[in-house]
Amino acid sequence: MLTAVLTGFIFACVLVFAGKPLKGRASLINAVVPIGLFVYFCAQIPQVIAEGAIYKSYSWVSSMGVDMNFNLDGLSMIFALMITGIGSMVFIYTSAYMKGSPQLDRFYGYLGMFMAAMLGVVLSDNLITIFVFWELTTIVSFFLIGYNTHDKGSRRAAMTSLGLTGLGGMLLLGGIILMGSIGDTYSIQEMLNSGIAFSDNAYYPLILFFIIGAAFTKSAQFPFHFWLPLAMKAPTPVSTYLHSATMVKAGIYLIFRLSPLLGNDPSWNNTLMLFGGITMLYGAWHTVFRTDLKAILAYSTISALGILTFLIGLGTKAAFLAALIFIMVHALYKATLFLVAGSIDKATGTRDILRLRGLGKYMIPVAIAGILAAISNAGIPPSFGFLGKDLIYEATLGMGESAVFLTAAAVLTNILLLYAGFVVGIKPFMGTRLDPEIKVKKLSPAIWVPGLILGILCIVFGIFPAVGEGLVRPALSAVYGEPFESHLKLWHGFTTILLLSGITIACGVLLYLFVKPSNQKVALMAKADFISPQVITEQISRGFLRLSIFWTRTFNSGYLGYYVITVMVFVIGIVGYELVAVLHVKVDFSQLKEVTFYEMSTILIMISGIVVAVFSQSRLAAIAALGVLGYAMCIIFVFYGAPDLAMTQFSIDTLTVILFVLIIFRLPKYKVLSNMRSRIRDGVVALSFGTLITLLILEVLAQPVNRELSEFYADNAYLLAKGKNVVNVILVDFRGIDTLVEITVLAIAAIGVFSLMKLEIKKSEID
Amino acid sequence: MTDIAIMIIITLGALFVLFAALGIVRMPDLYLRISVTTKAATLGVGMILIGAAMYFNEASITTRALAIVFFLILTAPVGAHLIGNTSYYKGVPLWNRSKVDDLKNSSNGPPENEVRKDEPQRPQGEQTAE
Amino acid sequence: MRKKFLTNIILVLIWVALTGDFTFVNFVFGFFLGSLALWLADKESDSRKYFRLIPAAISFVLFFLYELIKANIQVAYEVIKPTLHMEPGIVAIPLDLNTDLEITLLANLISLTPGTLSLDVSDNKKVLYVHAMYVHDKQEFIDSVKNGFERKVIELLR
Amino acid sequence: MELLLAITIGLLYASGVYMVLRRSMVKLIIGIILIGNGVNFLIFLLGRITKGSTPIISENSDTFLEAYADPVPQALILTAIVISFGLQAFAIVLIKRVYKVLNTDDIDRLSHTEDYDIL
Amino acid sequence: MNSVILRTAASFLLPLLIMFSVFILLRGHYLPGGGFVGGLVAAVGFVLHMFANGLDETRRLLMIHPGYLLPCGLSLALLSGFTPVLITGEPFMTGVWLDDPVPVIGSIGTALFFDLGVYLVVVGVSLTILFTISEEVK
Amino acid sequence: MTIQLYLQFVILPLMAVTAILIFIRFLLGPSLSDRVVSLELLMTTAIGMICVFAVVFDEQNYMDVAVILALISFLTTVAFSYYIEKQKRQ
């Protein structure tokens, strides 16, 4: 199973290095990969049905509790088959649709990686592994949406979808880690087996927020839906594959997968129902106001995803069943419709529904596929869609008190969806006359065959409900915990459900006949844009960017003075806070009596030196004052028994002064550059810092002293290290490495000075 | 006995240094300050050094003290000459009661006119601070 | 060559005195060190006579010390009295000296004695410009220098 | 004396910080040197000061016979002084070079305002 | 600088300072001083010479670029650190001493060579920096 | 009165006064040359002061500090002169 997942990645890697030959016609060969995988998963079906699940374990980052545990149960099976099955069609379709694209190998690479990642998501048992693959789908989607790299719109769409799904990814990460630390494992199976009740945990709301947030962004639920229409910038195979049939269902899959763990609380159901309901209505409603084929499909996809969320939210067995069937129904007809839309686009060069008519006789197979898909979408018997719709109504009707309300919402949604399906799947082929400006190109079989196959399947699955049933049975037991008993049938007899289906179809058809897509409607909807989630989000993100700029500009103003003062204020604030709390130094002025006159005068000279260095208007006077200051320090070092120190300080100070003196030629005059206010401000900061240091020193001086080190040095300097100048012995022996490093610093400084003065770089040297 | 000699020598030395200090404060122009100070200080410090050498009464210390004296005698006049020389050419003025200035009229004298002309021609901001 | 050798000997003596270690090895080491220092420092030489060096040097030092102390006292008086009675000025003194060493020595001597300061040497090394505190009479001042220090320098170095 | 020294050190730090906050590069380096002196003094003082006795063993004994100043802070300061000399030397030459290339001593003229035209 | 007096004085001072510097270097283990100050004193001698006679003259005197003293000094210091590792297998920087003290210099050991390395580096650094700068000033 | 006490309570204060006087000239200027001269004098005074310390504390090691001071202080004067000369030439 690991191989199955990895195949896509390996395929992608191979393409990087050997993609050239697989570009033109040969690209059809690429389809071998998904078809092979599809066959592989089909071959597993009997075992899954018999045993419930196939579990494979591969150790990976075991120390972090992350292993490659794959669990192929019913739910995974449905998704895996969808991924590889529709994947096969898309691969075939791509070979013709994208013919001539210079980066076709790259495109296939992405598709392969995407397929692998998606398989990883649905097959993994480990939550972190799920996250790993989940993020990969996000990234690949980013690449695919931005495939037309030179198109600004594509890039923006890619960024938007990445932003939203990326945000969701972060939520997912938070959620699963929270789940993992509560459940003490990342394996879903282990969690289930341990019977842990997340809903009893105090952090349940947080988990809910994280997980549902992740699922909603990925599955384009209101108000995160808007990335999906934008993502239609991607080439049609991508829209078909990622943005209708598979990736967007990852969120649905996640909710499905986790509902046994998280679903036993009303807040879970209510949230899903509410957002699912809003989304399905919102999406369906918007299809009426679109004229671009893919846009219509995008909104109908959003709506369908809403239905799925809504159904899972209902939480009953019937609802789960409906959702599972509807996933398949939707995948089949939506993929078909996308392929049809793509074919039309390819043949005519437009997707504008206002200009498309009368294509039927030019592209019969495409028309057939479109009509079949539209029928399934409409839920007209004997299509698979009819089955799905029945189950939806059955689920809503079984909801007791709120049944009427929920059913009404479902019916309304389905009516609008029917309209959308007809507009895309039927309208372009109806009528007799072509738009005069449109030239219809001939399509190669690779373009229409996949659509046709899927279209036919839409009906076949309806006629043979046992196929779907066989797949759903283990899936339902996987997510609901109970085996599936009743049998799917096309004909239930005359029931309320049938009535509702009839109403749906009738109203939908009427809507199709009397409401025509028009630019006026598009414009009408655009007026309400300012309250649309997209615009609001964009405004928020723009506001965030503005804040970012403000923040960055404020802190990184480029002015060194601000930097230093910020640091200083920070230091003074925190150190002051800590120091004031502990300060019990009593300043003992009586010790000043012991200060001798010459000490006093040395200090006096020091302080005057400081004053001159700071306030002198002459640079050289300041430097000379620095010299005086240093020499006064030497004298103090001599007072307190540090001849080596005095010597070194003296020589260094002299050298520094000389350096300054030599360097200062041609520097401009000292100017007063700052105003009084900033000088006072700086002065206050500087003095507070100085005061802090003084207080700190006094406080430390009050502490007992430990001279273990110096005693050791004093005792051993001559006996062991053969030197009498203990300071020098420390420098060359006890702490010789310090000195070694110190002279290295000097050597480097010399090199630095040398290069500073001598090196000139030409502008042409780019390094 | 030596102690008293040492005290006297050191006191004299300290006084000479003090005179030098007084001189540097009181003298009216740079050249006079240099004149007064360099040697007074050298002599004063030299005496202090000799006093210290006498106190320690040890060959190595004595030689060290002598070495310092030797060094001071060698360097002090050179330093005085240098700073006086360069200052003169930079245009540090003589005291207004000075009697003669032979250097001014000699071939080595300061290019007075040039200096004057030079001054205002320097571009603003380029002018070097003292 | 000989000058080098003599200088070297002087350096050895200084070294030995400095270290305060009057052993043979230290002499040898000092000689070695002195030659090294000279080799590094003195790449050209001209020979000179050193026969009269020692007595001349002693007389010179004594003369110098006398002048130094005398002048210092004079200046000390000048510094502490309440009003300034100086007649300073820069005086050009024609030189009879020819080598750099002689000129340097004279200039330093002049600088070291209080009240006077060697300011400059003319480019042709014939005139020494001296700043003096008391120039009652210019010629008298010039003569005092020429008969005092200059003569002593010539005695010492020629 | 400790009190006086502590105040002086505080003053060294304060004046250093004040100078670092000025806009002239020369003042910046003077400021850093001032703080550097303050730091050295601080280490010296906090290592506790002892008047007048060097940490040098006298010629005819193997260990100290009387009180001696703590040699450790001295060694540390020595190292610190030398290192900061290296850095300062580099810095001094740096201002020279900066002035040569940019023709200014004013630090604030070294900054460009970024153009954040991202929106 | 164009001063006969300075030139003459400097040519006297240079050997004197070099000698002093060695003195300070060697005595450093027993008395105040050591490689660092010693090196500085030696450098001061050359710098004085440079001020008096000009850079080219001093360059000629030194023969090699002072920068080459840096690796020499550093490798001397490193080698003296390595010596114990090579001889006795004791850790880096362990002092290795000859048994008997040598006259004049005192005990000879790795610490002394280490200090000599310091000396060379300091001379090299000071001269490199000052020469480089005064070249600019010229 | 021992020599130490005499030096400590008579000579050292005297020298401190000296240093302050010199420093006053340093503060007054007016020209750079004046400051250089006072700096040099200050250093010379410091040499003396250190020698007095050596006697006061009976610590001959301080003499070495004085040696270094004498050796190096000259360079400051030379450098400043060099600067003044170069500046003049500009």
Add this chain to the structure above:
Amino acid sequence: MTQLIFLPILFQACIAVLLLFFFGKVKIQKIISIAGSALNLAVAGGVFYVVRLEGSMAVQAGNWQAPFGITFVADTLAVTMVLLTAIVGFAVSIFSAYTLSGNRIRFGYFPVFHFLMMGLCGSFLTGDLFNMYVWFEITIITSFVLLTLGNEKEQLEGAVKYFAMNMLASLIFLTALGILYGLTGTLNMADLSGKLMAIENRGLVNVCALFFFFGFGIKAALFPMYFWLPDSYHTPPTAVTAVFAGLLTKVAVYALIRVFSLVFIPEAFFNNLFLIVGAFTILSGGIGSLVQNNIRKVFSYLIICHIGYMIIGLGLFTQAALAGMMFYLIHDIIIKTNLFLMSGMIIKIKGSTDIRQLGDIYNDHPRIALLFAISLFSVIGIPPLSGFWPKISLIWGGIEKSDYLSVGFILFGSFITLMAVARIWSKVFWKSSTVTAPPNAPLFFDQLSKRRRFWILFPVGFLSVVTLYIGFGADNIHLIASRIAEDLINVDAYIELVLGK
């Protein structure tokens, strides 16, 4: 055997000194540097291996027993850092040799570079706080020299701020050392640990610790002390910035880790301080990276942002958080180096760093772009690449401590990084560029010889492989990180090793 500890330091020192003997000779220097770096990688690997095999080792320089001499300690943390340094050093050495202009090499680039490496190794291995200061100074002076090497206008502008802030940092560090010595009379970290514990005036100990925090914090570019970094890191040649990015801020992070686990016992006050500072660091770095137009500035801000993670890890101070922090540190060193090497490649290809002008890298050089993608995705933390794992561990730590705010900041930081990197990808790799290499410009990438192009790419590829290993071999890295985290929590073993009690 314990003598091995010195080897990484001394080896670099020897290379550097050898290079100094060949000052100005470009070709020989290149050979010595590359060969030396390769050998050094082997040396560091060997030391790492020995320590992993036989446990931590300590050696007393000069054979003076601790705390009297300078102790060098090779525990897992130290040798890991040394190994990372060697890896980065190897990559950058090659990159430098093939991209730097001859003039910079002629004026001492390589010796200074190897001195920097030496300084870093020294900082990691030393067990003495003052000794750490001197090693730090090596890294500072070398960074000054490398930063200004070339004396270009931009470099010098950045250098002044860099200099000022770093000097300030090291002065604060030194002040802290002074206070510490005044309080305890010792400098050996193991010894300090015990001595500080005995001090009753905890407030004073905290103030002392604060000074260390500020000193290292400035260098580590923590909020609100990071400003110098974005102002200077984009100015020097890429090879230089790459080392800076990879190692220079991290050595300060290392110091923070070491000091605040071994020397100062973590207290609530500091934990909270770290958490707050870490959060703001993530925030400032993250949003800074979003709005920059210079690609190197974007990366510079990302450096800051990601240092916040490590500081949060240090603030949480649980086994998981520390392991996450260490894992992140390992990942970050490699990845940041590589990011800047990549920025250098982009400059080499296009001659610009302005995002608005750049573009087309993906279309013109798809394979190079994919190579870059490895690092770009790793820096985001796209699973299962290297940046992902430590984040999990950090979040564990946050959850363990019920610090959900920190978890939030970690997630938020990841998200911002994602957006910043995506923006780069979209603008630099996807969109069409407005700049192209001029014809007959022999220094531009496309016009280099094939061999040279390979060797410029090689370091990027090498580091990418390392990154991939960190990501896919996360198990091993996590084991190392966990081991280090254990060591950081139980310091007794370290103390016993050094003091032998």
